[in-house]
Amino acid sequence: MASPQACDVLVIxxxxxxxxxxxxxxxxxxxxxxxxxxxxxxxxxxxxxxPGNRELFEALGVKEEVxxxxxxxxxxxxxxxxxxxxxxxxxxxxWNPDKGEAWQVRRSELDELLFRNAARQGAVTLxxxxxxxxxxDAEGATVQARxxxxxxxSWRARxxxxxxxxxxxxxxxxxxxxxxxxxxxxxxxxxxxxxxRLPGKREGNISICWFEHGWFWFIPLADGTTxxxxxxxxxxxxxxxxxxxxxxxxxxxxxxxxxxxxxxATLVDDQVHATGNFAYSSTxxxxxxxxMLGDAFTFIDPMFSSGVYLAMRxxxxxxxxxxxxxxxxxxxxxxxxxxxxxMRAGPRxxxxxxxxxxxxxxxxxxxxxxxxxxxxxxxxxxxxxxxxHGLPYRFSLFMFKAVYYFVSVLNWRRTxxxxxxxxxxxxxxxxxxxxxxxxTD
Numbered sequence: 404m405a406s407p408q409a410c411d412v413l414v415i416x417x418x419x420x421x422x423x424x425x426x427x428x429x430x431x432x433x434x435x436x437x438x439x440x441x442x443x444x445x446x447x448x449x450x451x452x453x454p455g456n457r458e459l460f461e462a463l464g465v466k467e468e469v470x471x472x473x474x475x476x477x478x479x480x481x482x483x484x485x486x487x488x489x490x491x492x493x494x495x496x497x498w499n500p501d502k503g504e505a506w507q508v509r510r511s512e513l514d515e516l517l518f519r520n521a522a523r524q525g526a527v528t529l530x531x532x533x534x535x536x537x538x539x540d541a542e543g544a545t546v547q548a549r550x551x552x553x554x555x556x557s558w559r560a561r562x563x564x565x566x567x568x569x570x571x572x573x574x575x576x577x578x579x580x581x582x583x584x585x586x587x588x589x590x591x592x593x594x595x596x597x598x599x600r601l602p603g604k605r606e607g608n609i610s611i612c613w614f615e616h617g618w619f620w621f622i623p624l625a626d627g628t629t630x631x632x633x634x635x636x637x638x639x640x641x642x643x644x645x646x647x648x649x650x651x652x653x654x655x656x657x658x659x660x661x662x663x664x665x666x667x668a669t670l671v672d673d674q675v676h677a678t679g680n681f682a683y684s685s686t687x688x689x690x691x692x693x694x695m696l697g698d699a700f701t702f703i704d705p706m707f708s709s710g711v712y713l714a715m716r717x718x719x720x721x722x723x724x725x726x727x728x729x730x731x732x733x734x735x736x737x738x739x740x741x742x743x744x745x746m747r748a749g750p751r752x753x754x755x756x757x758x759x760x761x762x763x764x765x766x767x768x769x770x771x772x773x774x775x776x777x778x779x780x781x782x783x784x785x786x787x788x789x790x791x792h793g794l795p796y797r798f799s800l801f802m803f804k805a806v807y808y809f810v811s812v813l814n815w816r817r818t819x820x821x822x823x824x825x826x827x828x829x830x831x832x833x834x835x836x837x838x839x840x841x842x843t844d
Contacts, residue, residue, distance in 0.1 A: 413560035420697030421566030422517035423718035429525035438532040447510035451708035454502040455788025473506025474607040474625040482612040497784035574685040583682035592632030595668040636828040776802035
């Protein structure tokens, strides 16, 4: 193997977090190397974006490109499991009505767009490069990667950014990755042609459909296909006794509305995917010469489409941390403490709702949203990733939780039954078997 090549920053992973942080650091005039183990375009789940992504795309200079590939998305439809009722909410109902639009995108297109932009901004990008080792010392790190042709390459970096998604390169190295015991879920998903969509302006909205064992997503894409997935408790997928495709269609049949929308639809490439062990987090996000961003640090249930936003936001915060480490090392300890707080804040806000979203009380509050104490404004700002409203925003979320707990106490029998059911649902079922396991970061 040739001698290591020198760089300021080596970024592992060419998804939204890695490509974004590489772009920002290259703009600062730094020598940045960005490694991606696959080749773009590559399949990826996680197609639903939030209005909060818009300002991040603008800062990266790619908003117009995203407009060209995206399906406009203005809100969310909630479909209950036990009635014909529907609830439609729009992002413009949050604290900032101007943040009222997002997109649904093919992740293969979005991720390639961001990766190519990093190269245009000056980062050295390399695809088909799988990181095999990261060794730190007092001066930096040596990173070794294997290329598609079997050759080996290495780099000597002053700082390493782990944006490897669910591969979690550094969290695995440090044995700091911890499965979230409060949310043990799995997913089945595929893409369909000719699915029936909502009419008019709502055509691009995501639909969240509850069913007995979890919830479905229904995400319309600009090319005419629709992404459909079931996020379910681990026991449900563990109990599978037939081929994955048949099990998926049996699962869809449990949701009458979704089944009807797919009545005349066909499965793209006749392929269904499965993945397990959704929620996890590392014990820490930063070290002396490294940072973990996006899903390389933590992954939460995708119900509110927060994944790409949280990854990109962490990239912007992470770029500031790297600049501090390289230019003002005396300030780095304080910068680390700040980033550790930032990396936990967003997932914590979303997770509170996600952990309770199958609870009847939360379902009722989503199906019949009221704006007493501005709780609906706070909720819609959270769902739009419009989180910069300080005390008014925090107060509205606090009041939403207060109302939830008050209603839960009033209906204590239902609350207790829901708690017992949740405890049963999240029990550890061990490793899932499955023919098709894919990343979902």
